[in-house]
Amino acid sequence: MLDRFPADEYRSIVELRRDLHRHPELAFEESRTGALVAARLARLGAAVATGVGKTGVTADVGEGGARLLVRADMDALPLTEASGEEFSSEEAGRMHACGHDGHVAIALAAAGRLRRDPPARGLRFLFQPAEERGGGARACVADGVLDGVTAAIGLHLWNQLPVGKVGVFRGAMMAAVDEFEISVRGRGGHGAAPHETFDPIVAAARIVEALQTVVSREVSPLDSAVVTIASIHGGDAFNIIPSTVRLTGTARWFTEATGAAMPAKIGRIVSGTAAAAGVSAHLEYRRINRPVVNDPRVADVVIEAARRLLGEENVDTETRTLGGEDMSVYLDRVPGCFFFVGSAPEGPHRPHHSPEFAIDERALVVGTTLLEAAARDVAAAAFERA
Numbered sequence: 561m562l563d564r565f566p567a568d569e570y571r572s573i574v575e576l577r578r579d580l581h582r583h584p585e586l587a588f589e590e591s592r593t594g595a596l597v598a599a600r601l602a603r604l605g606a607a608v609a610t611g612v613g614k615t616g617v618t619a620d621v622g623e624g625g626a627r628l629l630v631r632a633d634m635d636a637l638p639l640t641e642a643s644g645e646e647f648s649s650e651e652a653g654r655m656h657a658c659g660h661d662g663h664v665a666i667a668l669a670a671a672g673r674l675r676r677d678p679p680a681r682g683l684r685f686l687f688q689p690a691e692e693r694g695g696g697a698r699a700c701v702a703d704g705v706l707d708g709v710t711a712a713i714g715l716h717l718w719n720q721l722p723v724g725k726v727g728v729f730r731g732a733m734m735a736a737v738d739e740f741e742i743s744v745r746g747r748g749g750h751g752a753a754p755h756e757t758f759d760p761i762v763a764a765a766r767i768v769e770a771l772q773t774v775v776s777r778e779v780s781p782l783d784s785a786v787v788t789i790a791s792i793h794g795g796d797a798f799n800i801i802p803s804t805v806r807l808t809g810t811a812r813w814f815t816e817a818t819g820a821a822m823p824a825k826i827g828r829i830v831s832g833t834a835a836a837a838g839v840s841a842h843l844e845y846r847r848i849n850r851p852v853v854n855d856p857r858v859a860d861v862v863i864e865a866a867r868r869l870l871g872e873e874n875v876d877t878e879t880r881t882l883g884g885e886d887m888s889v890y891l892d893r894v895p896g897c898f899f900f901v902g903s904a905p906e907g908p909h910r911p912h913h914s915p916e917f918a919i920d921e922r923a924l925v926v927g928t929t930l931l932e933a934a935a936r937d938v939a940a941a942a943f944e945r946a
C-alpha cells in the first residue's frame with residue numbers, strides 16, 4: 561500500500577499535518593484549524609457548515625442525504641513539546657500529543673478522494689472539537705450532526721501498534737472514563753503529638769491501598785476495570801499534621817454492571833476506611849465518557865476492508881484499551897466502528913499524551929486509504945439505527 565500511494569498526495573498530507581502540528585489549539589479553541597479545514601472542504605465543492613459544536617466543521621459528500629458520519633477530532637493538549645521534531649509546536653504549553661493533527665489531515669485527504677469518486681450513499685465528514693477535555697462530541701450531537709445519520713466511523717492513530725498494522729474489536733473496545741475526588745477531613749495538630757490529632761494523611765494512605773481491592777476483589781476476574789489514584793494533596797510543613805487531604809483519580813470499565821456499581825463500591829471503601837481512622841471522607845463521582853462499543857456488523861465491514869488493504873496478518877481484531885474517547889457519544893446512538901491505525905515511530909516508545917509523542921508519518925497513508933475504503937464499504941452496507 562505504502563509504495564502504491566501517489567507521492568505528491570503523500571507530500572501534501574504530510575505538509576498539512578505538519579502545519580497543524582506547528583499550530584496546535586486546545587479544546588473549543590480550534591478556530592485556525594476549523595477555518596483551514598472549512599477552506600479545504602469548500603475547495604472540494606462540498607456543502608460545508610462551520611461553528612458546529614462551537615468550533616467544529618461538517619461537510620456532506622456524495623449522493624442524497626448524509627447517512628454515514630465520518631468523524632475526526634481536532635484538538636491538542638496543554639503540554640510543552642519535547643519531541644525534537646523540526647516542525648514542533650510554535651505555541652508554548654500546547655501540543656498535538658495525541659495525533660489529532662494526523663486525524664484532520666487523514667480525514668481531509670479521504671474526503672477529497674471520496675468527493676472525486678462519490679459513493680452511492682451520502683457521507684458527512686465531521687471535524688470535531690474538544691475530544692480531550694470532553695464535551696466536543698456532545699456539543700456536535702446537540703447541533704444535529706447525527707440528523708439523518710444511521711452509522712458512524714472514526715479512527716485513531718495508535719502508537720501501541722507499528723505502521724502497517726490496524727487494531728479493532730467487535731464490541732467494547734475502549735473503556736468508560738469516570739473521575740472522582742475524595743476529601744478526607746481529620747483534625748490537624750503538631751507532628752510530634754499525633755495522639756492529639758485524627759491524621760488525614762495516614763487515613764488517605766489507607767484509602768489509596770484499600771481502593772486497590774475494588775478491582776482485585778470486587779470485579780469479576782473475567783471483566784476488566786481500573787481504579788487509579790492520580791493525585792494526593794495534603795499538608796505543607798514537615799512538622800504539622802494537616803486537617804485535610806484531597807485525592808483525585810479515575811475509574812475505567814467496559815460492562816454496564818461494573819460501571820453501575822463502581823461509585824457505591826468506591827464510596828463504601830472510602831467511608832469505611834475513613835471511619836476506622838476517625839476521620840470523615842467525602843466522595844464526588846463524575847461520569848466523563850461512556851465505553852466505546854463497536855457494532856460487530858460494522859466492525860466486520862471495517863475488518864474486511866483492512867484485511868483486503870493490509871493483509872490478514874496485519875489486522876488485530878483483539879485490540880482493546882482502558883483509555884477512553886468521546887466517540888462513544890456517537891456509537892451510543894448509531895451503530896458504528898472506531899479503529900486504531902498503527903503509528904509507532906522507530907526507536908523508543910513515544911506514548912500518547914507525553915511531550916515526546918511523535919508518529920511515523922507513513923501511518924497517514926494507511927489511515928487515508930483505510931478511512932476511504934471503510935467509508936465506501938460501510939456506506940454501501942446501509943446500516944440502520946436499531
Ligand SMILES: [Zn+2]
Nearest residue numbers: 658692912913
Ligand atoms: Zn488523547
Ligand SMILES: [Zn+2]
Nearest residue numbers: 658660691716
Ligand atoms: Zn486522541
